[in-house]
Every structure is written in structure tokens, then in C-alpha cells.
Amino acid sequence: MGFYFAQALTGLASASSLFLVAAGLSLIFGVTRVVNFAHGSLYMIGAYVAMDVIGLFGKVPGFWLALPIAALVSAAVGGLIEVTVLRRIYRAPEMFQLVATFAIVLIAQDVAEWIWGVADRFGPRAPGLSGVVTIFGERIPEYDLFLIAMGPITLFLLWLLFARTRFGVLVRAATQDREMAAALGVDQAKLFTAVFCLGAGLAGLGGAMQVPRDAVTLTMDLEIIAEVFVITVVGGMGSIPGAYLAAILISELNAFGILILPEITLIVAFAAMAVVLVIRPYGLLGRPPSAPETPPGPGMGTLRLPAMAWGGLFLVMALLPLVVDQFMTVLIIDIMILGMFAMSLQFLMGPGGMVSFGHAAYFGVGAYGAALLVRHLEADMGWALAVAPVAAAAAALFFGWFCVRLSGVYLAMLTLAAAQIVWAAAVQMQDFTGGDDGLTGIWPAKLFGDDLAFYYLALAFAVIAVLVLRQATRSPFGRALTAARDAPLRAEALGINVQNQQWMAFTLAGTVAGLAGGLYVFKKGSVFPDVLAIPQSVDALIMVLLGGVDVLAGALIGASTFVVLEDVFNQFEAWRSMLGGVILLIAMLAPGGMAGLGSMIRRRKPA
Amino acid sequence: MSEAMLRIEGLSAGYGPATVLHGISFSLAQGDSLALLGRNGAGKSTTIKAIMGLVRRGAATLSFDGQAIGSLPPQKIARLGVGYVPEERRIFAELTVAENLEVGRRPTRSDAPEWPEQRLYDLFPELHAMRDRRAGRMSGGEQQMLTIARTLAGNPRILLLDEPAEGLAPVVLDRIADTVATLRAEGLTLLIAEQSLGFAAEVASRCVVLESGQIAHTGDMAELAADSALRDRLLSV
Ligand SMILES: Nc1ncnc2c1ncn2[C@@H]1O[C@H](COP(=O)(O)OP(=O)(O)OP(=O)(O)O)[C@@H](O)[C@H]1O
Ligand SMILES: [Mg+2]
Numbered sequence: 137m138g139f140y141f142a143q144a145l146t147g148l149a150s151a152s153s154l155f156l157v158a159a160g161l162s163l164i165f166g167v168t169r170v171v172n173f174a175h176g177s178l179y180m181i182g183a184y185v186a187m188d189v190i191g192l193f194g195k196v197p198g199f200w201l202a203l204p205i206a207a208l209v210s211a212a213v214g215g216l217i218e219v220t221v222l223r224r225i226y227r228a229p230e231m232f233q234l235v236a237t238f239a240i241v242l243i244a245q246d247v248a249e250w251i252w253g254v255a256d257r258f259g260p261r262a263p264g265l266s267g268v269v270t271i272f273g274e275r276i277p278e279y280d281l282f283l284i285a286m287g288p289i290t291l292f293l294l295w296l297l298f299a300r301t302r303f304g305v306l307v308r309a310a311t312q313d314r315e316m317a318a319a320l321g322v323d324q325a326k327l328f329t330a331v332f333c334l335g336a337g338l339a340g341l342g343g344a345m346q347v348p349r350d351a352v353t354l355t356m357d358l359e360i361i362a363e364v365f366v367i368t369v370v371g372g373m374g375s376i377p378g379a380y381l382a383a384i385l386i387s388e389l390n391a392f393g394i395l396i397l398p399e400i401t402l403i404v405a406f407a408a409m410a411v412v413l414v415i416r417p418y419g420l421l422g423r424p425p426s427a428p429e430t431p432p433g434p435g436m437g438t439l440r441l442p443a444m445a446w447g448g449l450f451l452v453m454a455l456l457p458l459v460v461d462q463f464m465t466v467l468i469i470d471i472m473i474l475g476m477f478a479m480s481l482q483f484l485m486g487p488g489g490m491v492s493f494g495h496a497a498y499f500g501v502g503a504y505g506a507a508l509l510v511r512h513l514e515a516d517m518g519w520a521l522a523v524a525p526v527a528a529a530a531a532a533l534f535f536g537w538f539c540v541r542l543s544g545v546y547l548a549m550l551t552l553a554a555a556q557i558v559w560a561a562a563v564q565m566q567d568f569t570g571g572d573d574g575l576t577g578i579w580p581a582k583l584f585g586d587d588l589a590f591y592y593l594a595l596a597f598a599v600i601a602v603l604v605l606r607q608a609t610r611s612p613f614g615r616a617l618t619a620a621r622d623a624p625l626r627a628e629a630l631g632i633n634v635q636n637q638q639w640m641a642f643t644l645a646g647t648v649a650g651l652a653g654g655l656y657v658f659k660k661g662s663v664f665p666d667v668l669a670i671p672q673s674v675d676a677l678i679m680v681l682l683g684g685v686d687v688l689a690g691a692l693i694g695a696s697t698f699v700v701l702e703d704v705f706n707q708f709e710a711w712r713s714m715l716g717g718v719i720l721l722i723a724m725l726a727p728g729g730m731a732g733l734g735s736m737i738r739r740r741k742p743a
Numbered sequence: 744m745s746e747a748m749l750r751i752e753g754l755s756a757g758y759g760p761a762t763v764l765h766g767i768s769f770s771l772a773q774g775d776s777l778a779l780l781g782r783n784g785a786g787k788s789t790t791i792k793a794i795m796g797l798v799r800r801g802a803a804t805l806s807f808d809g810q811a812i813g814s815l816p817p818q819k820i821a822r823l824g825v826g827y828v829p830e831e832r833r834i835f836a837e838l839t840v841a842e843n844l845e846v847g848r849r850p851t852r853s854d855a856p857e858w859p860e861q862r863l864y865d866l867f868p869e870l871h872a873m874r875d876r877r878a879g880r881m882s883g884g885e886q887q888m889l890t891i892a893r894t895l896a897g898n899p900r901i902l903l904l905d906e907p908a909e910g911l912a913p914v915v916l917d918r919i920a921d922t923v924a925t926l927r928a929e930g931l932t933l934l935i936a937e938q939s940l941g942f943a944a945e946v947a948s949r950c951v952v953l954e955s956g957q958i959a960h961t962g963d964m965a966e967l968a969a970d971s972a973l974r975d976r977l978l979s980v
Contacts, residue, residue: 302845309835309846316833319795320847321821321897 138272140392145271147391148384149280149349152287155383156342157360158367159294159376160335166311166374167331170222171230171545173237175364176357177244178214178336182206182343183352184252187259190347196263199348206344207337214336218329224724226328230545231491235681236723238674241357242716249354259347279348286345290338291380298376307331311374358670362556365549366405370412372422373545381420406557410538413550417542441689446606449689450599457591465587467699472594473656475695476601478679480648482691483605485680487614488641489621490540491548494555495676497535498646500668501558502528502653507575507663508568517581521654528650529643531558536642540635543624552673559668574664578657594655601648605688608644617641678719748773748808748932749794749825749901755801756793762801763789764956771901776933778943778964781953782980787936788830790953791903794934795827796820807901824855826899830906830936832890836879840870843878843889847896855900856929863892866922884915891922901932908941920945939978944968952977 161175186202193201217240225233265278298304310317310327318324343356350356367386371378386405393404418424441449453472457465481495505527506520515523535554539547562569569575584590608614620627620634627634657663666672675698683694701718705711747770756764764786771777779787792798794805796817805813812820821827835843844863851857864871867888873881878889887907894902907923908916920942927933927946937943943950943964950967952960960967960977967973 305838305842305845308838308842312835312837313833315797315817316829316835317846318817319797319821319827319829320893321818321849322846323818 138274141272142274142276143391143395144388145276145280145284147388148287149277149283150390151380151383151387152283152290153342153346153349154360154363154367154387155287155380156290156338156345158364158371158379158383159290160338160342161364162368162371162374162376162379163294163338164332164335165368165545167307168222168226168328170226170233170237171365171549172222172335173234173361174217174240174244175335175339176359176361177241177248178210178339179343179360180248180352180354180357181213181244182210182340183347183356184248184257184343185209185340186344186347187252187257187352190260195260199260199263202347203341203344207341210340210343211333211337214339215329215333217336218332221720221724222332223325223328228723229685230548231485231677231681231685232723234491234493234548235674235677236720238677239716239719239723242712242719244357245354246710246713246716252354254354257352259352262348283345283349287380287383291377294376303327303330362552362670363405366409366553368419369546369549369553370409370419372416372419374423375419375421378419378421385420403557403560406553409550409553413538413546414541418546441687446602446689450595453595453598454592457588462587465591467703469587469591469594469659471692471696471699472598473652473659474675474679474699475692476598476652476655477649478676478683478691478695479601479605479688480645480652481676482680482683482685482688483609483648484641484645486685486688487609487618487621488638488645489618490543490638490642491545491677492539492645492673493548493552493670493677494673495551495645495649496668496670496672497551497555497558498528498532498649499653499656499672499676500555500562500663500665501531501646502650503657503663503667504562504569504575504653505650506654506657507578510578511575512568517584517658520578521651521658524654524657525647525650528653529647531650532643532646533639536639536646540638540642552670555668555670555673559665562665562668569665572665574662576662578663579661580658584658590659594659597651597655601651602688604644605648608641609688613637613640681719682722746772747806748775749934750804750806751790751794752804753801754790754793754803754805756789756798758789758798762956764793767953767956767958769951769958769961771932771934773932774930775949776927776947777935778940778947778950779934779936779953780939780943780950780967780978781959782938782978785953786956787938787953788905789956791827791905791934791936794820794903795825821897822849824852824898824900826894826897826902828890828894828902828904828907830909832886834878834881834886834889834893836877838878839875840878840881840889841874843893844870844896847893849897851898852900855898856931858895858898860896863896866895866925867892884911884918887911887915887919891919895926899931901934902926904933904935906936906938908937916942940968940974 157175157179161172164170164172186206189202189205190198192198221236221240225236262279262282265282267278268275269278269281298308306317306322306327310322310324314324367382368379370386371382385408389404389408397404412420456468477499481492484490484492484495502524506524509515509520509523539550539554542550563571579585580590584593616627616632617637619630620632620637624634653667656667679694679698680691681694682697683690683692701715705714708714750770752768754764754767755762767790779790781787789798793800796815800813803813805811807823807825810823812823835846838846844860869885870888870892873885878886881889891907904923907919911919923933923942923946933946935943935947947964950962950964951958954977
């Protein structure tokens with residue numbers, strides 16, 4: 137009995153910090169409609185600043201100064217981010233906002249490494265709260281009790297702010313109808329900056345509060361963001377009490393899930409999320425968005441490369457190895473593999489109208505599927521490459537069933553959570569997947585051991601991928617899909633089963649991603665959990681963004697640009713920031729991507 | 744001409760790539776009351792939204808009190824004293840009645856009538872009884888009162904009313920018409936969009952009739968009301 141009680145308290149204590157971060161994310165989303173990937177960075181900054189303050193002032197009074205100072209610094213950084221970046225992209229499609237905030241994650245990682253170094257840091261116990269109290273015969277850390285109290289206190293203060301102040305009233309009004317609030321003289325720009333600062337401050341406070349419990353590391357930004365996404369989605373985007381409930385629910389499930397399934401606690405969280413979302417698609421306390429979500433951009437998926445152009449492109453590709461050197465040949469293989477991955481995402485996002493934050497799951501399942509077959513069953517390359525897309529299709533079929541029940545950012549965040557599960561499984565099932573050490577020595581069959589032969593294999597696969605995706609877009613299935621994307625209600629009325637179409641599209645996109653993943657393993661000779669991680673998913677988004685979401689061919693342009701940029705930037709220490717900077721520039725200057733650049737210029741002229 | 748409070752010259756406006764207003768010009772002097780008439784889809788709402796900066800505008804001369812507002816964002820235009828009462832009402836459904844009024848509240852100004860909370864409740868006593876009710880749970884007529892009160896809370900110098908009578912029961916309509924007449928008597932400048940004569944005829948002294956985004960007629964309100972042939976040509980459906 138006492139043990140379970142103690143475990144429940146541990147869960148509640150973990151919930152507090154998560155709640156603060158999730159409340160900030162939810163608040164920012166509620167008002168600005170931006171899902172802020174960089175929220176994890178603000179949490180990380182809070183933790184590091186807290187460490188610095190403690191170092192400067194000593195444990196007493198350092199620790200107690202650290203909490204407000206960390207909150208203020210994160211709030212200031214948040215304000216800076218809002219004014220310099222987000223303000224320019226409020227009207228851009230979700231994908232751009234997400235990718236732009238991810239670019240901030242990249243830059244923040246470099247800056248954090250530069251300021252604080254790579255070594256993990258361990259904070260001191262909280263002064264005055266370093267003891268334990270005995271409840272029901274169990275020893276409970278005093279600091280846990282402090283954390284448990286912080287949750288409801290913060291909830292209450294936020295409630296006061298939103299229910300009882302003019303600022304709160306204006307924020308709630310702007311959340312419902314920005315335009316009307318503006319027409320009444322409300323200065324949204326200031327309001328948004330203030331909300332962003334508040335949300336960022338909460339993240340910073342959450343980070344500082346974790347210092348006595350967890351190590352402060354450079355990876356804590358992305359580690360927390362997946363969990364926080366789950367919490368905001370379960371609680372209902374934009375609902376702060378919902379975030380609190382969900383933080384408690386997920387933390388308790390983690391606290392007890394660890395007893396049952398010590399390996400894979402994320403699966404428990406995902407299962408909980410899946411159940412909640414199937415019953416309440418907008419989360420525990422969320423509401424469906426009042427205005428229909430803005431349809432993707434104008435003219436989405438309308439640009440097409442004629443068959444002739446594709447034929448020409450592939451002809452050039454077939455002849456290229458004859459004129460370029462081996463280095464280029466290898467680089468182009470990379471481009472083709474990532475290009476297939478990006479095209480599958482383009483298909484999902486363009487004609488399918490579904491933005492995925494977790495497309496790496498299917499690329500990775502394909503890669504692992506092939507590698508595991510070789511490792512455990514000693515299968516040859518042919519079998520492995522045949523199984524890769526099938527395994528990915530199965531995963532996409534499974535996760536897709538849940539995902540297509542939602543739309544917009546909810547769908548996107550669910551895909552991210554799905555990818556995190558697969559990632560966690562790959563990391564934690566050591567004996568089967570090799571864990572962090574991955575699977576190595578997966579080399580291609582003799583016939584394809586040579587770069588040139590592998591080049592033509594990859595080219596053949598790319599041709600297949602293009603034919604399949606292009607045909608799918610043009611077929612009745614593709615037309616039904618775009619109809620469902622543009623006007624879901626009308627499509628339903630015409631007898632189109634929207635969810636089914638989207639489910640099939642999700643599965644098809646996953647299958648093609650898996651095919652690319654299978655090739656990838658044999659190209660690299662190894663596979664690590666990284667292929668399933670958030671950055672891999674975001675890479676695909678960046679490629680689609682670079683090329684423009686309108687055209688299948690855009691994904692190829694995006695993949696080429698990406699591979700070349702990465703190759704160039706990799707030589708520099710600050711390559712992440714450089715990549716982040718390029719992404720920010722493109723997101724702010726050319727929201728149509730490079731393929732959309734032409735049409736954008738043409739559209740601008742008459743105005 | 745220089746004493747015009749709101750001056751619109753060659754206004755074009757539209758949504759996305761479509762242009763729906765083609766070069767509209769008219770102006771209002773302080774204390775004027777103008778009816779903006781026209782059939783369904785003629786462009787009345789678009790004209791009002793263009794004044795507020797809520798739709799894409801072409802390079803027109805738009806000025807309020809001598810200040811160019813053609814490229815100002817909505818909140819700046821509102822802060823100059825332009826009050827907008829939208830056709831769709833757009834109350835904040837999740838907020839209470841009192842909170843809705845709070846959103847509209849702006850500092851008082853010397854050149855416009857003042858609307859402290861109590862005065863708004865005197866104008867619409869039913870709102871006072873429901874001040875803590877969520878605005879989404881009110882009837883259409885009550886919502887219309889709230890929209891007007893919310894805009895008045897900003898102490899505007901000019902009121903842009905977009906079909907304030909639409910869909911209202913006759914009793915409520917009379918209340919609204921009385922209110923608007925009172926506002927006019929107080930010297931508030933009014934621009935009222937209506938599909939047909941409606942109560943604009945009782946309040947307005949001049950009228951502008953739109954047809955397919957262009958001005959089809961400008962004149963005296965009383966003249967239009969008296970001339971049934973002209974009315975049929977311009978407004979009948
Ligand atoms: N959001 C919009 N997007 C595209 N076109 C629009 C939009 N709103 C209005 N229009 C078009 O602009 C034209 C003018 O519309 P507007 O709403 O200004 O007319 P109105 O005179 O107010 O009509 P009503 O009496 O029905 O309110 C119409 O042809 C309409 O179809
Ligand atoms: Mg209208």
C-alpha cells in the first residue's frame with residue numbers, strides 16, 4: 137500500500153515540471169496557433185541558467201534565485217524568438233511554422249553547446265528541501281512535495297491571470313477571433329509577444345525546477361518535447377487545466393507503467409493518448425477549432441511535371457555516372473534515397489493534406505526491417521529489400537488508423553508520438569535491435585557492392601517510387617484524396633470515405649518511405665536509432681519545404697539541396713546553426729519553397 | 744471637402760486573387776449619416792471591411808480625419824475612433840457579456856461621446872441582467888445588442904454598422920433602430936449597410952447604392968425612398 141502511495145507521489149512530482157512546460161506550449165498554441173518545437177529549447181535554457189545562478193550565488197540563496205531568473209531569461213529569449221521569427225510566419229502553413237521553430241532548436245543547440253559545453257551537469261539538492269519525510273512508512277523526498285504543490289499553485293495563478301485581468305480577457309478574445317479583436321483596437325502583436333514570453337517563462341521555470349532531480353544535458357530539449365506534445369494533445373490544445381490533467385495522467389501511467397513494462401514507458405503514454413484521442417478527438421478538455429482550419433496553400437498539389445520532363449530527368453540521371461566522379465555518384469545515391477523519402481512525405485502532405493512530424497518512423501521501420509532480417513535470419517539483400525516496404529506498410533497501417541481520425545496539428549503531433557514509440561523500442565530492445573549500438577555490417581549483395589551498380593539500383597527504385605506516387609495522385613484514388621483534403625464535408629456527401637482514403641494514403645506514403653529505408657541500410661551498411669528520431673522526420677519536412685509542397689518533383693529538388701547543404705555545412709563546427717539559418721530564411725522569404733518561388737513571383741507581379 | 748471625416752476615393756478591394764470592389768468613392772462629414780445600400784453580394788460588407796483594413800485593399804485614398812488609413816492595420820484604425828459592428832456579429836462566445844465589453848473598452852477621447860459601462864447598460868438593460876452569462880448562450884437579438892455595445896465601449900467617433908437589422912424579430916429591430924436614432928441625435932457619425940431601405944431610411948440622410956462592386960447611385964435618402972421606380976431599378980431582387 138505504502139509503496140503504491142509513494143509511487144503515486146513520484147508520479148505527481150514529475151507531473152509538475154511537465155505541466156509547466158506543456159501549459160506554456162498550449163498557451164502559445166491557443167493564441168498564436170503555432171506549435172512551438174523550440175519550447176524544449178526554452179526548457180533546456182531554463183535548466184542551464186538555473187545551474188549558472190546556483191554556481192554564482194551558491195546553493196543558498198542561489199537555488200531560490202535560480203527559479204525566477206531562469207523563468208525570466210527563458211521569457212526574454214522567447215520574446216526575442218517571437219519578435220524576430222514567429223511574427224513573420226503567423227500566416228504561413230503549419231509545416232513552415234514547425235520547421236522554422238525546429239530551425240530555432242538547431243541554433244539553440246549550438247548556442248547552448250558554445251555557452252555551456254557538452255558535459256552533463258548535475259544540480260544540487262534544493263536547500264531546505266533536501267530531506268525526506270516518512271508517509272505510510274515510505275520515505276518521500278521533501279522536494280517532491282514542493283513540486284507537487286507547484287502544479288496546482290501555477291494552475292491557480294494562471295487561472296487568476298486569465299479570468300481576472302484585462303490581459304487575460306484580451307488573450308482569450310484573441311484566441312477565439314483574432315481579427316475581431318484587432319478590429320476593436322486590440323494590438324495583437326504586443327499580445328502575442330506577451331503570451332510567448334509567458335509561455336517561454338513557464339518552460340524555463342519547468343527546466344529550473346527539474347535541476348535537483350535530473351541531469352542537465354544538451355539533449356533534454358528534444359527529450360521533453362515529445363512527452364510535452366503528448367500531454368498537450370491529450371489535455372486538449374490550448375486548454376491549461378487539460379494540460380494539468382494530462383500531465384498527471386501521463387506521469388502516473390509512467391510511474392506505474394515502469395513497474396509493469398520497465399523497458400518501454402513511452403508505449404504506455406502512447407496507448408493512453410490513442411485511447412483518449414479515439415474517444416475525444418480534441419483531447420480531454422479541448423474543443424474542436426471553431427473556424428475550419430485554413431486549407432493548405434492555394435494551388436496545393438496542382439503543379440505537375442509532365443511525363444516528358446520526368447523521362448528526361450531519368451535519362452540524365454542514367455547518364456550522369458558516366459561523367460561525374462565517384463564522390464558525386466555516392467552523393468547522388470544519397471539524394472535519390474532521401475528524395476524517395478521526401479517524395480513519400482510530399483505525397484502525404486500535398487495530395488493527402490496530412491502533415492506528419494514523424495515520417496521517419498516508416499523510413500526507419502523499413503531500414504530496421506531489412507537489417508533485422510539480415511542479422512537474425514541471414515536473409516539476402518533481395519528478401520530484405522522486399523520486406524522493408526512491407527514492414528513499413530504494416531507500421532503505417534497500424535499507426536495510420538489512429539492518425540487519420542484526427543486532422544491538422546493534432547494529426548501531426550500524433551504522428552510524432554508514434555515515431556517516438558518506434559524510436560524508443562529500437563533503443564530499448566537491446567537484444568533484438570542492438571539498442572544505441574545499432575546493427576552494423578549489413579552490406580549489399582556482391583552484385584551491388586560496387587557504387588555504380590548500387591547507383592542504378594537506387595535509380596530503378598526511385599523510378600518505381602515516382603511512377604507509383606505519380607500514378608496514385610492522378611488516379612481516381614488521388615482525386616478522391618484531394619477532394620477530401622479541400623472540402624472534407626463535400627467529399628463525404630459525395631460518398632467518399634474520407635478517413636479510409638487518408639488511411640490508404642498514409643499507408644502508401646509509409647510504404648514508399650520504407651522502400652527508401654531498406655535501400656538506406658545497404659548504402660550505409662548499418663542502422664542506428666537515429667533514423668527513427670525527430671531530426672530525421674524534420675529532415676524530410678525540410679526537404680519538402682525546400683522544394684515546395686506543391687510538386688512531387690519539388691521533393692527531389694529539396695533532397696538535392698539538402699544533401700548538398702549538409703555536405704557543405706558538415707565541414708563547419710556550427711553546421712546545425714547554418715542549416716537552421718538557411719531554413720529560417722526560406723521559411724520567411726519563400727513560403728512556397730524553391731519550386732513555388734517561380735509561381736510566387738509571377739503571382740506577385742500584377743498586385 | 745476638407746472637412747470630410749471619412750474620405751474614400753477610388754477604393755478597390757477583394758479577397759485573395761478576386762477583386763470585388765472597383766473604384767468606390769464617397770465621403771462622410773462629421774455628424775453625417777449615410778446608408779450604404781445594395782443587393783446581396785453588391786459589396787457593402789467588403790466596403791466596410793476595407794475601411795477597417797480587414798480585406799486586401801488597392802491603392803486608394805482612404806483617410807480618416809485627414810490621416811491616411813489605407814495601409815494601417817485594423818487595430819490602428821480602430822484606435823483612431825472607427826467603430827465596426829460586423830454583419831456576423833462575431834461576439835466572443837466563450838467570454839461573458841461583461842468580458843466582451845471589456846475587450847471593446849478603449850480610453851475616452853475628448854472628441855467623442857463617452858460610454859462608461861453603466862451607460863451601456865442603461866442603453867441595453869437586458870445586457871446588465873446577463874453580464875456574467877457566456878455570450879454564446881444569448882439569443883440573436885441579445886447578441887446584436889452586445890455587438891453594438893461592445894463597439895460603443897471603445898468610444899468611437901464613427902460607427903460602421905453592417906446590416907444591424909438582419910435576422911432580428913420586429914420588437915428587437917425597433918429597439919435597435921431607436922438606439923441608432925439616439926446615437927445619431929447625439930452627433931455620432933454613422934455608416935449603415937442595408938440590403939433594402941430598412942431602418943437606414945429612417946436614420947440616414949444620404950445614400951450610396953452599390954451594384955457589383957461599383958457605385959450605381961448617390962443621392963438624398965428621402966428622394967430614393969420617395970422614388971419607387973428608382974428603388975425598383977436599384978434594389979429589387
Ligand atoms: N471571404 C470571401 N472570399 C471571397 N469572396 C468573397 C468573400 N466575401 C465576400 N465575397 C464576395 O464578394 C462579393 C461582395 O460581397 P459582400 O459580402 O461585400 O456583399 P454584401 O453587399 O455585403 O452582401 P450581403 O447583402 O449578402 O451581405 C460577393 O460576390 C461575394 O461572393
Ligand atoms: Mg454583407
